[in-house]
Amino acid sequence: MQVQNVNLPITVTGRHVTVTEAMRTHAHKKVEGLHLDYPKIIEAKVILDVQKNRQKAEVILHCANHITIEADTETGDMYASIDETLSKIARRMRKYKTRMLKSHRPRKQSVRHLEERIFAAEMPEDHQDPVKPVIVHKDNYRIRPMFEDDAIMEMELSERSFIVFQNAENDKLSVLYRRKDGDYGMIEPAMV
Numbered sequence: 001m002q003v004q005n006v007n008l009p010i011t012v013t014g015r016h017v018t019v020t021e022a023m024r025t026h027a028h029k030k031v032e033g034l035h036l037d038y039p040k041i042i043e044a045k046v047i048l049d050v051q052k053n054r055q056k057a058e059v060i061l062h063c064a065n066h067i068t069i070e071a072d073t074e075t076g077d078m079y080a081s082i083d084e085t086l087s088k089i090a091r092r093m094r095k096y097k098t099r100m101l102k103s104h105r106p107r108k109q110s111v112r113h114l115e116e117r118i119f120a121a122e123m124p125e126d127h128q129d130p131v132k133p134v135i136v137h138k139d140n141y142r143i144r145p146m147f148e149d150d151a152i153m154e155m156e157l158s159e160r161s162f163i164v165f166q167n168a169e170n171d172k173l174s175v176l177y178r179r180k181d182g183d184y185g186m187i188e189p190a191m192v
Contacts, residue, residue: 008032008041015049017078023048026079030086031059039063039096048078057081059089067096101157143173151176152184 010031012024027046034041042062049056058072071088075081114136145166146154155163155176162177167188175187 008044010044010046012046012048015047017048017050019048023078023082027057027082030082034086034090034093039065039067039069039093046082048082050078055081057085059085061089061093063093063096069093069096145171148174148176148186155184 008031010028012019012027027048031041031044031046040063042064044062045060047058047060049058053076054074055076055078056072056074057078059070061069063069069089069092071085071092073081073084073088075084141164143164143166145168147168151163151165151174154165155161155178162175164173164175166172167174170188172188177185177187179185
């Protein structure tokens with residue numbers, strides 16, 4: 001999870017006002033303080049505007065996956081405008097994350113009915129047949145071509161501990177899995 005936006009390019013500009021160092025620092029701290037992992041912020045623009053008794057703050061975030069988030073607020077104080085605008089931005093970012101998670105959330109499954117079997121209470125001692133394993137659940141798994149980064153994101157969004165995909169870089173069937181230490185491992189077939 002992205003804890004802080006590191007080296008985020010933030011542009012603070014003013015319309016009808018000269019931007020003081022205190023306003024610039026306040027805007028920088030607030031934008032860098034957005035602690036959300038989706039959507040990842042690529043660039044941030046803060047526009048401060050003063051018109052008569054109204055002080056307006058507008059924030060435009062350019063995020064990954066071609067997402068642009070904009071918000072603005074007018075109050076009597078510039079710092080309050082910045083704070084309120086960034087709280088609106090945080091709500092909209094959570095909204096995007098919730099939408100993405102809902103679209104990738106697995107469907108609730110209905111109750112599975114298994115075939116009923118009756119076994120003898122005691123197995124005869126002369127019974128030598130090996131016990132065959134029984135498949136209790138079959139699942140269709142869609143294999144798509146994707147890059148390793150996309151596979152990691154897809155696996156993070158699902159509840160599975162692995163993902164099977166066709167690697168777009170080398171067209172090999174690959175299995176990406178989560179290791180016990182929290183890192184990822186990948187299995188690719190090798191011709192012998």
